[in-house]
Amino acid sequence: MTLFCLGIVVASLLSVFLPIVPPLFTLFILVPILLGAIWCRSNFIAGAILFISLWLIQTNHYYLTQKKLPLSDTTVVGTIIDSPKQYQDYSQIVLLLDEGIGKGYRVRLNWSQAPEQLAAGQRWQLPVRLKPIVGVANPAAINRESNAMLKRELLQGSVIQTTASNLLTAKMLSSQFMLRPYLIKQLGQATSELATAPLLKALTIGERHFNQQLWQGLQLSALAHLMAISGLHIGLIFIFSLWLSKPLFIIKNISARLMLKYSLALGCALLYAWLAGFAIPTIRASLALLIVVICKVQLRTFSYLQFWLLIVAGLLLFEPLFVISIGFWLSVLAVAIIFMLLWQQPKIVNGWRGKLLLFLRFHFYLTLMMTLFSIVFFNGGSLLALVSNIIFVPYTSMLAIPVLFVTLIAQLIQLPFSASLWQFTDWLFTPLLVWLDWCSQQNSWWAWPNINWLTVLLLGLALMMFWLTRHRLALLFTALVSAVISLTLWGTSIWQLHLIDVGQGLAVLLQKGQQGVLYDVGPRYNNYSATAAIVLPFLRQTGIRQLDYVVLSHNDSDHTGDWRLLQQQYPELRLITNIADINSAQPCADLNFNYLGAKVQLFTLFDSELHSKNDRSCLMFVDIDGWKILLTGDISARAERLLIAQQPNISADILLLAHHGSASSSDYGFLYHLAPLLALNSASLYNRHQHPSAIVRQRLSLLGIPLLNTATSGAISLDIKPENIRINAYRPQRLPYWQQKPYTNAETLLATR
Structure with a gap:
């Protein structure tokens, strides 16, 4: 076995x-x-x-x-399986298809002007326009394609609006009562006035509607795992149910007693998983618990290693696609570390001091090893992880969460004192909320983006050997690997240019060490802010602790994003833009300065023929060790010709295509004059503008200029050295390899003088 x-x-x-x-x-x-x-x-x-x-x-x-499934206009029939999400201009639903080709799978749809009575349990026939599910690809970001596969979501799209010439109409076929959305509504009403309501909802129904400050607090405190209903929470329900069931069973037959006791506890855990919407972590935890119950009922004994292998193998056979989930591997690795620590624990510990020391040592090693895994998977770790986990994991697990479960049961069965219990539960979770708010203001994330993951795994292996054997050779090995990592961390910083994958928008980071300059900040549409969701996490992952300048090229929402959020996070930054209604900004007008050894020039083209805000974009020219980089905003071909006329000696080794590769920009004469070694472009895959345009790609091909596009390459990073520029495209390097599309214009290359 x-x-x-x-x-x-x-x-x-x-x-x-x-x-x-x-x-x-x-x-x-x-x-x-x-x-x-x-x-x-x-x-x-x-x-x-x-x-x-x-x-x-x-x-x-x-x-x-x-x-x-056709990607053109079509009709689908299915049932809304969860409460619709309401945004400013549209509603979002997940439809479980119950007819046709995709029966049994899901599609995610945006619906403008949706009917007010839209609710879970309704069965609809909808005219839709579908497209593949594609997310942005940045280091340590969520892999949206993998998540879609795990959730059995085939495609995404929008409901087509009915017009006089459009014969396709949305039609509700039937409606049925669904208990879970009803209970969620009741819980929402009960907790609406509580300060800790976001935490309580996350731990009861699995809905993590956190604001940016709370998300940041969870990440910087390393307590995000505490707010995702998973093995810890399902296990707690199971253990409490077992404990409560002890006085209920006086059956003499051991097998029957075990079967009844474990079945009842497993049933309670599954009810909790159902209330949480059977999210992927709860499914994993429930399956692992089922394996445990079967082994216990069968009175089978295994070693820790055998038990771990049995659980992991059972989960993978039940759902082979768990293999593409980072959360799955982090969970099973955490279980492996816990088993290893339990294996090494002494059988008997006397005195409270010994037990306290044992507890602290257990959490120290567990946090240390999980931090190493965090470095491998997320390019860094939080300095507050140890304190957070030692204090708040036991506090919430042993006190706050059990009380929350009691309050939840009281609410579900409509006990008269449930409102008072919610107040008491809110009081218990207040210390956690205060801690998260404080953590969100700290710069406690330490990024190690340049450390080889194999080196980190070797350090983990060395620490494990030393912990298990206490041998001097293991200690020497640990010191040697730590020295290698230290040399990597404190080595000479190189210049880097990052074209962040923000979809149909623009954000470019010029970085040296822990300092940087940001050119545009990504898009903002309705409730969505790429500045908050993508750019800020990217700055943290790459180790930017001091953002000195933010340049906003022009007043378009796909470039200006949520720039005020950056001012809050980096109060010392200087804002440069020509946008009229930003009073605190410095105008972009022939600014020349030396930045950490690089020559930076910021300027705007002014001419009576240039009327559009795109043509008045703030341009950024950077010279790093002789390598010339030109960022062009959204200027048109007319502005490009004017730039050549005003600065005939201008050239560029790296060129960011203007206006996301639009046909109205990247004039042939402009490209010929600059003769760049590489062209970069920022656009989303399957964007409705079809950027970069076919004519621009043809011009680049005729001139022999390679193109890297974020739509197919993901985030693009340039390591700039005096002798060469090394270019890394993130998407082709992302696991699993088979999930990546075959790209023809996104090859990693080495540009050398």
Whole structure:
């Protein structure tokens, strides 16, 4: 059994490195191998082939179904499975398809002018316009494509508005009562006046509607895992249910008593998971708990390693796509560390001092190891992680969350004193809220973006060896790897230019060490702010602790974003723009200055023929060790010709295409005159403007200028050295490899003098 489970785990890890998903007929090869491995009792190979076969079936079915659904205007029929989200200009629904090609899958739809009675449980026939689900690709950001696969979401799109010439109309076919949305509404009303309501909703119904300050506090305190209903919370419900059930059972038959006791506790845990919407972490936790219950009822005993392998293998066989979830691997790694620490704990500890020391040591090693995993997965860690976890994980687990569960039950069965219980629960969670608010104001995230993940894993291995053996060689190994990391951290900083993937907008970061200059701040549309959701996390992940300048090229929402938020986070920054209604800004007019050794020039083209705000964009020219970079905002071909006329000696090695690669910009003569070594472009995949335009791509191809576009490359980082520029595109490097599309214009290259 151990080798069989190990084969599943190894095959799952190897699968994320496959360049493509093999075709379905590969099963004709895999099935005979699987049968042969079973016949020969080769458990490791049997486990590996079984996982690959199940993974192959599921991924192929998802992609084949996705391709069959038309991307043009079509009609879908399905049921709204969760409460619609209301935004300023539209509503968003998730529709479970129950007819046609995508039956059993989901689509996510935006609906402008949606009917007021829109609710979960309604079955609709809707005319829709669909498109693939594609997210931005930045380091340590959420992989939206992977999340969609895990949630069985095929496509996204919008409901087509009915017009006189449009025969397709939205029609509600039926409506049914759904208990969970009703309970969510009741809980929302009960907690609406409480200061800690966002925390209480997150821990009861799994809805994390946090403002930017609270999100930042959770991340900087390293307590985000506490607000996601997962193994910790499901496990607590299970344990409390077991404890409460002790006096209820006086059955003499041991097997029957165990079966009844564990079934009741498992049922309570599953009810909690249902209330939380059976989110992916709750599904994982429930399945792991089911495996535990089966082992307990069968009176089977396993070592910690065998038990861990059994849980991981069972989860992967149930849902092979768990392999693409970072949350899954972080969870199972955390369980592995806990098992290892429990294995090393002494059986008997006398005295409260010994128990306290044991508790502190347990949390120290657990936090240290999880911080190392955070560095690998998220390029950094919080300096407040140890304090946060030692204080608030026990506090919430042992006191606040149990009281919350009691309050939740009182609310669900409509006890008369439930309102008082909510007040008491709010009081218990207030210290956590105060701590998160304080953490949000601290600059406690320490970024290590340039450390090789293999080095960090070696440090983790060294610490584990030292902790297990206490041998001097292990200590020497730990010191050696730590020295390598220290040299990496305190080495000479190089210049970097980052074109952040903000979708259909622009944000460019010029960085040296922990200081930087930001050119535009991404888009803001309705309730969505790329500045908050993408740019600020990117600044933190890349280690920017001092943002000196923010340049806003012109007054378009896809460039100005939420710039005031940056002023709040970096009060010392200087704002440069020609936007008239920003009084605190310095005008962009022939500014020349030296920035950390680089020559920076900011200027605007002024001419009687230039009337549009796009043509009055603030241009940024940077000279770093002889490498010349030109950022052009949204200027048109007319402004480009004027720029050449006014500055005939201008040239650029790196050129940011104007107006996201629009056909109205990137004039052939302009490109020919500059003759850049590389062109960069910021646009979203499948954008309705079709940026960069075909004519611009043709011009670049004729001139032999390579193009990197964020739509296909994700975030693009340039490491600028005196002798060369090394270019890294993030999306092609992102795991799993088979999820990435074959790109023809987004190759990583090395530009050398």
